[in-house]
Amino acid sequence: MAEIHRGGCHCGNIRVAYRTAKPVAEWPIRACQCSFCRKHGVRATGDPDGLLEIAIADEAKVDRYRFGLGITDFLICRACGVYVSALVEEPDGLLATLIVNTLDLPQDGFPDPVQAHYDDENEEQRLARRRLRWTPASMVLPAALD
Numbered sequence: 421m422a423e424i425h426r427g428g429c430h431c432g433n434i435r436v437a438y439r440t441a442k443p444v445a446e447w448p449i450r451a452c453q454c455s456f457c458r459k460h461g462v463r464a465t466g467d468p469d470g471l472l473e474i475a476i477a478d479e480a481k482v483d484r485y486r487f488g489l490g491i492t493d494f495l496i497c498r499a500c501g502v503y504v505s506a507l508v509e510e511p512d513g514l515l516a517t518l519i520v521n522t523l524d525l526p527q528d529g530f531p532d533p534v535q536a537h538y539d540d541e542n543e544e545q546r547l548a549r550r551r552l553r554w555t556p557a558s559m560v561l562p563a564a565l566d
Contacts, residue, residue, distance in 0.1 A: 421441060422439045422440060422441045422470065422471075423439070423440065423441070424437050424438070424439050425437070425438045425439075425440070425444075425523050425524075425525060426438075426523070427522045427524045427525070428475075428504060428522060429497035429499075429500050429504050429522065430497070430500035430501075430502050431497060431499045431500040431502075432477065433476065433477045433478055433481050433497050433499050433500070434474065434475070434476055434477075434482060434495060434497050434502070434505075435475045435476075435477075436472060436473065436474055436475075436505065436518065436522065436523075437472075437473040437475075438470065438471075438472050438473075438518055438523065438555070439470050439471040439472075439473075440467040440469070440470035440555075441470070442467055442470075444525065444529050444530060445529065445530075445531060446531070447465045447467075447520070447530060447531060448465055448466070448531075448534070448553070449463050449464070449465055449520060449530050449531050449532070449533040449534065450463070450464050450465070450517075450533060450534055450535075450536040451463055451464075451533035451534065451535050451536060452464065452536045452537075452538065453535055453536060453537050454488070454538065454539065456487060456494070460503045460519075461521070462503070462519055462521075463519065463520045463521055463530065463533045464506075464517045464518060464519055465517070465518055465520050466516070466518065466553045466554040466555045467555050468552065468553065468554065468555065468556070470555045470556070471555065471556055471557070471558070472505065472516045472518055472555045472556070472557040472558075473557070473558055473559075473560045474495070474504070474505060474507075474516070474557060474558070474559050474560070475559070475560050476559065480498075481497060481498045481499045482495060482497060483496040483497075483498055489542075489543050489546060491508055491543060491546070491547070492506050492507065492508045493506065493507045493508070494506045495507065502522060504518075504519055504522050505517065505518055505519060505522075505557075507557060508547065508550055508554070510551070513556060513557070513558070514557040514558060514559070515550050515551065515554040515555065515556060516554055516556075516557035517550075517553075517554050518555065
């Protein structure tokens with residue numbers, strides 16, 4: 421049965437609800453080694469069988485940063501500076517990776533991250549990998565996460 425894990429940015433402008441049937445100890449934790457992720461100390465996870473709901477209270481306080489291939493929105497709260505998730509839009513909907521540092525869970529319960537290197541991927545390879553590893557996602561009204 422799926423559990424719901426909640427979290428978000430520091431000020432609460434971006435909130436998340438992550439639904440997964442996997443126990444925390446079995447989550448695949450990745451530490452992307454691109455300069456953006458290294459500078460943010462990223463530990464990310466995803467579950468293709470799960471669901472990530474993202475609620476934004478004030479869109480004007482959210483940066484959708486793009487770099488590299490320019491196909492992904494990196495959601496960063498302008499108010500508090502926290503990087504919460506990365507999203508890519510696919511024909512069937514959104515896919516996302518979740519930054520586990522943003523969850524309201526004890527941070528020592530996660531598996532050790534595996535270093536990940538994606539610099540050699542082209543756009544097609546990157547999207548194919550994300551379809552296999554990332555989580556289906558939706559943007560919802562903030563009240564829906566309460």
